[in-house]
Amino acid sequence: MGGFFKKLKKHFFSTQFLPFLFLGLLIVIQIAFNWLLLPDKLLAMILSGFLIIFWLGTAIFVINLIDTSSRLDLERNQINAMIRSIEDPAISYSNDFEIILVNPAMERFSGLSRKELIGKIIKPELSNDSRYGFFTKLIFPSLAPTVLERSADIYPQKIKVKFDEPKELTLEIVTTKVIDEKGNVFGFLKVIHDLTKEEVLQKTQKDFITVAAHQLRTPLSGLSWVFELLAKKEIGPLTLEQEQAVAQGKNAITESLKTVEDLLSAAQIEEGKFGFQFTVTDLSQIIEDVFTKFEPLAQKDNLKLIFYRPNFKLEPFVMDPMRVKLVLEILVDNAIKYNVKNGEVRVKIAPLPNKPFVSISVEDTGMGISQEDMSKLFTKFFRAKKAMEEEVSGIGLGLYLAKNIIEHHGGKIWAQSVAGRGSTFTFTLPLDPAYIPPQ
Ligand code: ADP
Numbered sequence: 001m002g003g004f005f006k007k008l009k010k011h012f013f014s015t016q017f018l019p020f021l022f023l024g025l026l027i028v029i030q031i032a033f034n035w036l037l038l039p040d041k042l043l044a045m046i047l048s049g050f051l052i053i054f055w056l057g058t059a060i061f062v063i064n065l066i067d068t069s070s071r072l073d074l075e076r077n078q079i080n081a082m083i084r085s086i087e088d089p090a091i092s093y094s095n096d097f098e099i100i101l102v103n104p105a106m107e108r109f110s111g112l113s114r115k116e117l118i119g120k121i122i123k124p125e126l127s128n129d130s131r132y133g134f135f136t137k138l139i140f141p142s143l144a145p146t147v148l149e150r151s152a153d154i155y156p157q158k159i160k161v162k163f164d165e166p167k168e169l170t171l172e173i174v175t176t177k178v179i180d181e182k183g184n185v186f187g188f189l190k191v192i193h194d195l196t197k198e199e200v201l202q203k204t205q206k207d208f209i210t211v212a213a214h215q216l217r218t219p220l221s222g223l224s225w226v227f228e229l230l231a232k233k234e235i236g237p238l239t240l241e242q243e244q245a246v247a248q249g250k251n252a253i254t255e256s257l258k259t260v261e262d263l264l265s266a267a268q269i270e271e272g273k274f275g276f277q278f279t280v281t282d283l284s285q286i287i288e289d290v291f292t293k294f295e296p297l298a299q300k301d302n303l304k305l306i307f308y309r310p311n312f313k314l315e316p317f318v319m320d321p322m323r324v325k326l327v328l329e330i331l332v333d334n335a336i337k338y339n340v341k342n343g344e345v346r347v348k349i350a351p352l353p354n355k356p357f358v359s360i361s362v363e364d365t366g367m368g369i370s371q372e373d374m375s376k377l378f379t380k381f382f383r384a385k386k387a388m389e390e391e392v393s394g395i396g397l398g399l400y401l402a403k404n405i406i407e408h409h410g411g412k413i414w415a416q417s418v419a420g421r422g423s424t425f426t427f428t429l430p431l432d433p434a435y436i437p438p439q
Contacts, residue, residue, distance in 0.1 A: 007063045016066045020059065027051045089138075089192040092178060097122045097139065100187060109192065110135045134166060138192060141173045160195070170195045206267060213263040220260060224253045255393050262397040265326075266380065269404045276408055276439050281321040283314065283360070283429075287347055290328045294336060301341045305332070310349040314358065318433040323405045327413075328362070330398035331425045335364035337391050338423070352428060356435065357411070361426040369417040377415055378403040402427070410435040 011017050031048040038044040080101060083090050089106035093099050099117045107113055112135055126136040127143045137144045144161035148170070151158040156176045163169040171192055178187040227250040229235055231243075238246060268274040284307075291305050298305050328347075335345040343365035350359050369377065373384045383396040406413045406427045417423035430436060 004060050004063060007067045008059070011063060011066045011070070014066065014070075016069075017062070020062055024055055024059075027055050083189070086191060088194070090190065091117075091139075092187055092189045093122070093139065094187045095185065106192075109194075110138065134163070137161075137163070138171075138173060138190065168196065170199050206270070209263055210267040213260045213267070217257070217260050217264070220253060220257050224250070224257060227253055259395055259397075262395065262401060265401055266397050269401065274404070274408075276320045276323060278318050278320050278433070278436065280316045281319050281324070282316045283319070283324070283349065283358070284309065286321060286325050286328060287349075287360075290325060290332050291347075293329070294332050297333075298336050298345065301336070301339065301343070303336055303339055303342070304344045306344060306346045308346060308348040310351075310358075312351055314349060315431075317429070317431045318436065319409060319429055320405075324409070324429070327402045327405050327427065328360075330402045331362040331427075334398060334425075335362050335366065335423075337394070338387060339364050339366035343422075356432040357428045357430050359426050359428045361424050363422065363424040365422040368419040368421050368423050369415065370419050374415065374417070378413070408437070408439065410437050 012021075031051060034044040034047050035041075038047075079092075083092065083101050084103045086103055087105060089109040090101075090103045091099060091106050092101040098119065098121045102114055102117050107117075110117075112131070116131075117135075120132075122132070122136055122139045124136065124140050124143060126132045127140065129136065141147065141159045141161050142150075145164055146162040147159065148162055149158075149160040156174050158172060158174050160170070160172050163171070172195055174191045174193070176189045176191075177185050178189055179185050227246060230238065230246045231250055265274060287307055291307060295305065332345060332347070339345065344363075345365075346361075346363040348361050348363070350361075351357075352359055367386055367390065369384060370386075373382075376382045378399045380400045381396040382399075383394060387394070403413050406429070410430045411428040413425065413427035415423055415425050
């Protein structure tokens with residue numbers, strides 16, 4: 001009853017309750033007449049009681065109805081306000097594709113006014129209509145000229161499409177189901193992200209990086225050659241100080257050249273121009289070559305490079321030897337860079353049970369990787385904060401390249417780590433070339 005009086009207080013002067021107040025007034029007048037005109041006061045009392053109970057009973061019912069409808073109105077207004085305030089174009093429509101809401105951004109984007117849209121039922125046939133064609137393709141994105149990406153059939157559903165007309169556009173259309181408390185779907189909400197500008201910007205950035213890297217490669221190679229001559233004392237003898245300076249310069253140039261090569265490889269991978277050359281290769285030999293290359297670097301921190309030779313017969317198998325070597329170089333380089341003094345780097349090869357694959361793991365005893373950073377490994381330009389503090393060289397492209405190379409071989413790559421204890425990077429390669437995906 002307390003709830004009823006609260007609601008009554010809230011809606012007493014509302015327009016919906018006004019007719020009911022009028023009915024109340026009529027009942028009061030009726031009661032007054034009963035008292036004045038009926039000689040039988042007991043009958044007048046019974047009638048008055050009946051009228052009061054009738055008014056109260058219906059009042060409870062009506063006030064609950066008014067309360068629910070005003071709450072729904074409030075919710076609808078809130079949703080309306082939310083959709084209107086979204087800066088991206090947004091629409092909501094019912095199960096039978098009747099447009100319910102559009103925001104101003106959608107009106108601008110589609111070139112159609114609210115009046116033309118609200119209440120209109122959009123059908124796929126309208127996709128050829130000169131006025132509604134573009135809008136229809138937003139509602140049914142699979143009718144767009146090019147579908148670039150499509151998420152699985154789960155909601156919110158994302159679909160990336162490209163239009164050439166009315167102008168070049170790349171859009172991500174996100175569709176969400178509108179459901180009631182019981183889980184019944186009574187419509188959909190679509191929000192459109194215009195990715196056109198972002199894509200142009202990204203392409204410009206990529207082109208700039210590629211051009212800059214290309215331009216840097218020739219002079220850096222020239223410089224590297226000059227430092228090589230100096231280091232070999234082919235130009236003339238060097239004092240001890242000069243020798244040290246030349247060694248430092250040589251290292252810096254080698255690092256820069258590596259960065260430039262990584263940037264060019266990443267650009268090639270993204271454009272699908274990273275040509276692979278597969279041939280039958282001895283994996284153990286590659287590992288030995290990589291160890292020979294990194295031995296001097298490992299010695300600086302008194303690190304032990306240990307190769308656990310396979311304890312099974314590993315015949316040479318098909319791979320791109322240059323690229324697999326690059327993967328091992330990246331992993332061994334990291335295992336040295338992010339290690340502790342007097343630590344170890346262990347490389348192991350093992351067959352995968354019941355599968356024509358081998359796994360190669362590179363284990364270190366270094367700083368490890370935090371749980372939080374684990375999910376970001378293998379993404380472009382990712383470097384952990386701790387790694388950046390302790391090791392300045394590197395731009396976070398190595399693992400990204402390694403992942404791409406291994407996946408082009410039909411293998412997988414992953415990492416396990418205990419922060420402060422060390423990390424193990426493992427990748428797999430197929431022994432049977434039938435498992436190498438078509439390039
Ligand atoms: P870079 O070494 O040039 O930064 P990578 O792509 O090879 O780029 O590695 C990305 C990041 O992953 C590193 O910056 C580091 O934070 C982390 N990482 C890679 N390998 C290891 C490792 N063996 N131990 C700890 N952290 C590592």
